[in-house]
Amino acid sequence: MKFFRTLSELRGAHDLPQKLQRLGDFAAALERHESVEFDTEAPVVPLGPPSYSAICKIVHGSEVPRRRNLGSGEGRIIFLHALAHIEYSAIDLALDSAYRFRDMPPQFYEDWLNVALDEARHFAMLQSLLGELGSGYGALPVHTGIHDAMVRSEDSLRRRMVAAHRHLEANGLDAHPELARKMSLFDDPMAERIRDALKIIFDDEIAHVAAGDFWYRYACTLDGSNPEDFAADIEMAIPGTKIGGKKNLNLDARRRAGFSEHDLAVMSRPVA
Template identity: 40%
Template sequence: MNIYALLEHAISTDKIALKEELTLQCLAYCNQNEVSTGDTFVPVRFTSPSYASRCTIVDPRKLPARKDFDTNEGLATLIHAIAHIEYSAIDLALDAVYRFPEMPLEYKIDWLEVAHDEIRHFGMLNALLESVGFEYGDFPVHCGLFDAADHTAESVLDRMAIVPRYYEASGLDVNPQIIKKLENKRKNPAVATLMDALNLIYEEEIEHVHKGDKWFKYLCEQNGLDESVYFDILERYKLLGKHRPHINVNARKEAGFTCDEIMKLGAKQCQ
């Protein structure tokens, strides 16, 4: 089965239920080892993200300052921002399969499973957002992850280094910080639900970064590259030297980073 038309459809639609249906179809074909690309497959270079029809996209510097989580709207902006990351992550995981057909079947299954997780993450946050009276698209968003996917469209090594091993790994640094900030507002049931969702997402995101780590290392080996190429790639994308107030040493180690790498990223210590 040629899964590439299904993937293209899944990436371009803004209907989550359809993304899910198509993702599960692709996963079933991959699990039965029934995948072909056809002779003439050239992946489409998407010019805008699928959420462009639902959300107003703005420059990240123009995003409104997040209000106090004590107000309903303040809490909704936080939920919306995280839901947006999850939505973006769905399309990125699908694109990792779509754009690099030369990668092994196990790679395809890994990222289709990630896409399925991201659909679930978005679903939880979207339901919570609706329970506090808002919906996806009510607040402006930035398209940083879409841009990162576009910039790495020509190289699966760059894609693995930048998307899962940089951006998703940065999410592991941030997630516990958000949970900490919410801790003393837990008596609000919406906050409690958000914290439970963030905890579950956190566990599954470690696995996503780990998959990125696995395929990054696979590609290094295939191409005879030292894994320190990671820092060359970050430098090329101008991502080195960014200030990181909280590096989640344990989660990054669990996801496959070495202490040497973690220290290079700016951690004070790593054991």
């Protein structure tokens, strides 16, 4: 089995059960050290359209359905679909980072493959909740926010790590407490299961952000840049993002994921 070629095939795959199955098989083969060849000569190809373009209708971010009422089946479908889309995109993001950046220490590839496996588990969990509500991934339109950030960071390890793996993933940590609170207003069994799913995802995401933080700092040591100067990379990968002015920073989770007090101060200071 060829390592980099398999990563690129998995990232491009869009048959959902097959993609998840193959990813699990690949990770298990690696775990058993089964004839995996590190085909470092495999070409690094620029990202094409996202793999989910074969599954979902793609629309502008402003046209994605907005959830209103988490107490209704429809509101929950919209919410779970949006989350499933983030998890699905995160599978491809982790696979792409392991595929694209070569000559890194073995731990780098291990970390992103483990993240891809976590994201696949999160996605499968949400997909099954959607199924119980009579829906499924692909039923609603999606936007390409994460994919766009991947494209705008495909030529820079440092930008990819800080913008996609640290910044975007950490936004999920900030969102969790309020979502958990809103879901706690309902005491039906489905609400409880959604809360449980959110908690599992939240706990795992801290480690993902920590990996993003670790490899961002590593990338900075490679090119001699200052890890405190992260704003420009994020603005380049995600145009229009405001650094600063964040009122809902989950300080505890972000500290556990490696953010420094300086980083947190930059993100929370008022913006003009």
